[in-house]
Amino acid sequence: MEEREKGSGQPVERRLARTVEEIAAISEFRNAYRKPLCSLSRRIRLLGPMFDELADAREPIAEPAARALTALETALAAARDLLRLGGEGSKIFLVLERDMMVKRFQDVTIKLDQALDGVPFEELEISEEVREQVELVHAQFKRAKERDDMPDAELYANLLLLYNKSNDTNLDPFTLARLAENLQLVTISDLKQESLALHEMVFASGGGDPGENIEKMSMLLKKIKDFVLTQNPEMGTQSNSMPFLVDGRPKIPTVPDDFRCPISLELMKDPVIVATGQTYERTCIEKWLASGHDTCPKTQQRLSSMSLTPNYVLRSLIEQWCEANGVDPPKCPTRPNKPTLACSSSEHAYVDSLLGKLSSGNLDDQRSAAGELRLLAKRNVDNRICIAKAGAIPLLINLLSSTDSRTQEHGVTALLNLSIHEDNKASIMVAGAVPGIVHVLRNGSMEARENAAATLFSLSVVDEYKVTIGASGAIPVLVSLLSEGTHRGKKDAATALFNLCIYQGNKGKAVRAGVVPLVMGLVMEPAEAMMDEALAILSLLSSHSEGKSAIAGAQAVPLLVGMIKGGSPRNRENAAAILLNLCGEQQLNTLAAAQECGIMGPLQELAINGTDRGKRKAVQLLERMNRFLVQQQEAHAQAEASIRTLDGLHARHDKQRPTPTHTQNGEIHHQNEETLMSEPHADHHET
Template sequence: MIASVGLVRYAKCVLFGASTPRPEPDSGKVDFSAAAAAEVSVPADFRCPISLELMKDPVVVASGQTYDRESISHWIASGHATCPKTGQALAHQNLVPNKALKNLISLWCREENIPFDVTESEPNAVTANKAATEAARMTASFLVETLAASKETDAANRIVHELRQLATSGSDVRSFIGGAGGIPLLVPLLSSSEPNLQLNAVTALLNLSVLEANKKRIMHADGAIDGIVCVLSSGATWRARENAAAAVVSLSGVHSYRRRLGRDRRIVAELVNLVNVGPISTRKYSLDALASLAGDRENIRRLVESGVIKVALEAVEDADSADEAVAVLAALAKRGGAPELGVQEGVVRKLVRVLKNGSDSGRANAASALVYLCRKAGGGNLVAELAVVPGVEWVIWEMMASGTERGRRKAAALGRICRRWAVAAEADRLAARYSDVSLTVASSTRMAVAQ
């Protein structure tokens, strides 16, 4: 059946050309693999941070972040030893099934009439079937060749939309499209004045960028960075601009590309602007991109100078974007931005609010940011401000007992900082008291001698 579907798709493209895409609302949602869910707004928590697709087998890594098993397994197999979203080094490579989230996704899929396989993940069916694999290869080659020969905007839009959909079929298919030369043909379309063509082009590149080899092809394609900047700054729809931000997240998963993207002040400036003016989903992906760029110490100064701290602190106030914003602040504080962050008015109060009310990942990042602030930003005053916040000690103890592994470690470090400050403050108080007593005794002695 799988082979037949692949062959029929190839035959349809050869005989009838690419299908005409349906008009899409500017919903600000990124593509995901379930075809039946194409017209449904998927909750952000149900999408894998790597592939941006609906998770079918969510698993938790050592950093406490959740990914789809296929995506994170490919990430680890590619030689990475860090969490893609936070940049934190993974203490181990065990993948723990997130059964609670999987049950929620399954329930949501049933309510939305979307097929969902609740069994444990299996190898990609398309890539496991030789005939289907060959059909996908022929389809990818045919579409790329047709796009190269296409002169009309409407025809190009249909082909690019077909490539966009095909790129969600699996890693092998993404490899076929990239190997056939599809990426250099998509890059010039990023600056298209036709909204649907621009959206399809940037989304196709986003879907292709999930594959490591395609990241390299995109970053080395002439005009690719300029095209992404063009969509970020003047994309015809919010969805196109959001997907461009998501592409920055995907591409910056490679350390050298993260540094190269961070050096481009246009990208940083446009991401900051999207956080300021974009709708919530665009704002969240832009914050994710900034957090990813902050994973390289060399980028921190440029991020700070571009006003990232200010927009992230403002985004922390919004419950919808607090988790993404505090991840930016934690990354900045960790890699050299603590002094600049520490002088911002209300920073401790805002981070403590996330520490009390945020998600597990948000609380871990808030604790991490507070630890680095207390250690590297002239800590005394900030620790004093933190220690007098009502209930903060209880929150720290609660995190140490029931938080994620990373959250427990950061909470323990924060607790030690607060205890040391309390001991030092008490010592200073006693010293001042004894000093006052000594002065009183000395004064009395002098008066007695004088008498």
Template sequence: GFGVGRGKTEKRKFTMGREYPVVPPRSLASLCDQIAPLLPIPVFFLRRHSLSLLRKVQLLSLVLRSVTASSPSASSALCLRELHAVLTKALNLVQFCHRSSRVHLLLLLPQLSIHFHDIGLDISTVFDVLPPGFLLDLDLRENALLLRRRSEPPCDPKGDRLRHEIIAVLDELRHERPPDPEDLRRIFFELGLQNRDECDDEMERLREVMMKTEEQEPEPSLSLVDLFCVVRYAKQLLFGIECSGASSVESADWESEKEEPEIPEDYRCPISLELMRDPVTVSTGQTYDRSSITHWLETGHVTCPKSGQLLKNTELVPNLALRSLISRWCTEHSIPFDESSEAAGAGGAGTLAVINSKPAIEATRLTALFLVDQLRSDLPSARTHAACELRVIARSGSPLIRAAIVNAGAIPLLVPLLDCGDPVAEENSVTAILNLSIHDGNKEPIVSAEGCLEGIIRVLRFGSTETMRENAAAALFSLSSAAALKERIASEPGAVDGLVELVRSGSIRARRDAVSALFNIATKKDNVPRVVMAGGTDAVVELLRETDGGLAEEAAAVVAMLARQADGIVAVVAAPGGISALVWVLRTGSPKAKEHAVAALLELCRHGGQDALERVARAPLLVRSLHSLLYS
């Protein structure tokens, strides 16, 4: 890649008296031939600079191809070597301009102009110091003189004026003022961005740069994320909703949904089973995410959720070492770690960028408000398209954006799409609700919205695609993490039954989210009988021998939770192969799964009565497995 700094260029030193490897002139001519087809750069504000470079490169190619000296002097060899460095720099610069977006190049105009200017001067400098005897032919000397002529002025005036106008737009957004639509239209038309397709191409270029390079811009106003959000806002504001092809809208945004990396089990909170953002340790030595254990304690519990031991106190000690490890893992997998971003919610943790600067947040908020208004459209395709765009925005948005979408009335407008008969609209709607539910402040409004919970459950049970059912399960998982909503969700007809059905027959992702939702629901003791009656115990016991996707560990956590209540104990003991499956986990499971299995077996022995105690005692290989745990 080509790094653009503040416009300072390296002053190359021509050191004499050293031997340098010879760079053949024809190799330099071939390098010129790589540069020439890429010029001029197809943006008006770099046209003069790139045309000037094109003329120099073409002349230089003629000169180099005509050189006949087979053994250049040491000084000539040095000049050719320096020329190779200059041409390589020129090729990198031109390639950078070709793969970058127009609006990004515009904001970098002063630096790029200086780079083009200095490359031209460097080419002239090389020929200034080239020994006279190197160019024997008179025509070559005349061509070399042409290469020494003037370079273009550092900056295109019209482009510089447009650059200041873009900066003014970013400044308006930074102060939470919407930019004037007519000013925005004029700027975009002058840049050649005159329809949705051209804006989509611009966004795709910005997305590719964000994926391939680390952002090293000198000023916050040059943030690629800011520019992306401004282009997305302008696309919606200036060119409206495209009412065809709504199902493919996601291809225009950088937040395309991908397979998420598997979260290491030590980094998951034992309560929520989500990635810990603020790990804290309680008096028993167990570590939880601060928000999860705080909810646990606020609901009146006085025991450690994982071990069942009585807590000596409610002090939460930050686990800084683990937090550092989790932060490093998130960085390696491009997953935002800052707790304020809340970007690692259920059903998908990672995004390529987090919207957290003022211009990006305000541009995204304005875009979201426009899209919420489009959900009121009479056109079904417009509503579907708006739901899809909101789905994408909510996935990577800040808490402020997610809250703004819900406060603007999005949930009641998304609910009808959950049962509209269009699979694309239904999938976009349930996924948008999932992504909005990541923000804790949105959970209550989502559950309270008329028909919303019912609609999510309908998609969970009868959705026409696997992705719809997966995202419905993830939405229930996310919503059920709120302590005040566990009972309301569990009491909704079909909720627990639908989750149990998915545990039995869903995809790996669907089963994982369904098991996690059952765990959240079961942490409320009054919900345990509902899980048992729906056949949840048998379903999760069957997963204890599962080897794919870490399901055995999550299933063991649910069994351990159920075993804390009398109804759950009876169900675990009665489940076909339940005790032997727990022993199997003791022998073959992960460390976390083994802890859950031991906790479940301990509860059966303590509170399951004589029958349960005898069944556990008779389990084959139990003693050997316990001994192995003690000495491992």
């Protein structure tokens, strides 16, 4: 069974389920490949129920079948990488590299088709319904191999033309307008995201001359951005004060290129100099370096040092230019406290003295020291690093079993504050804190329980810790807090449960702990003001077989339809997602209930005006409802045809039945010849 332990140590079916979840989380495809990307994502998500059933199966998967599923895992990983590229990549780059994209689509489709060919379905413990669904997906992949989903040819031609003319001073504004609209680069946020993605992809491609490519693409993006700002001046960097007027119309000042960050093309707020002498906006270059690059984005030279030096001269010039042009100078963002490797000697001595008190057997000293560490860890990241490095975490964990409720509360809250720093999460988990935190969650004061729930939420941000926390028995205790806690306690429990249930293996635990009725109660109780959290949890659980059954058993359909009709945008999309999971092709009762509640109109409106995810879920649910309605109409037509056939048979029978007549002496004679032949003659009754 080597295949079941490959990779993360989880069985292959659980790794497959997790990969599908990761793919489902990639939801934004606002580029020229939106249609094929959405189709690929939808087909892969339809494989999810198979992996869920395999994960819930009692018998382990045989080794040959596990090897076949491992090949499928490799194919799904390639599909996930392609979907991420389509979701996060530069729109300009993806269109210009259309040949590369089409080849990747074909490669992924072939891999998935071949992997599904090798899966021995007859050896797997899956239901007939799920197998039919997988076979349908397999057939779709086979058909998809024969198609080339190319982006719009006109879009490609226009973009290539402007790319080759990017250095021209005057470009056709009509073409720019159409290009900005087709690429969906119409807001400052769109343009900024595109700029960052563009730089990332050009250097990651490793082909051609990145310096030339990035210059031409950046110039093209700058042209689009200048055009967008010209058409929508309120989106630019102008101040709220009145701009200069020319012929009664506002004059939009053009930002000098030297004042723009080469990465974001925005007016710089906090310019810094890198080792090559180039200047960038601090947040942009920090993101570039954090992603693993060690080169200068503009010159592609390797950086001899990662240090960033503030460019005070340029910042002063930008401020002078803003003042001269009636533009509010950009405010330098507040910099978070820079993490340090160690405290100052005085701070270190103070923390050491507090740790000495924690180690003492004096309860009063422990309580006061834990309370002080709690406050210090709350203040800033420097303190969190210093306290952890001094060795406080194991000592604080020991306090979780304290019989003094206040000491216990200080201990768990100090751990909560320390866990905010990412490096401390691993230290807390390695020190074995989870059982103690669950103990506080079960037995502590209400404030201690609330902070214990918040600590579990903070730690479970790391995916692998979701598994550990779920296996510790934390989920039933969190469900208890969700039932009996204060409003804040319920919030903390709900957020922790939501985070833990992102991992497929924890969903069944939550359902069996009784979370569904509690969450349904929160949805129906507006006074709790927890509808957002409740629907988000239901959305996660509805993708699990046990969760789906529990939600359906709670008669949730009318409530969810009502939420689609009048909820907030986020709640409407979650309600649609839940209903989509509930309304499987074989769930005729659920589909009928949704129809009776009047779902079609609200769904059609959501498909037009909802969030991006809400629109997708609404369209999918509309397709499913329409198929159901067609089936209902066909069944109704067949029933009517059957009734008409029966009516015809009855009419023919009535026509053949003899008509009785009376003779003068009152005897009755039947005039139908067939009947007379089949019945005894009157003479036969005489003796």
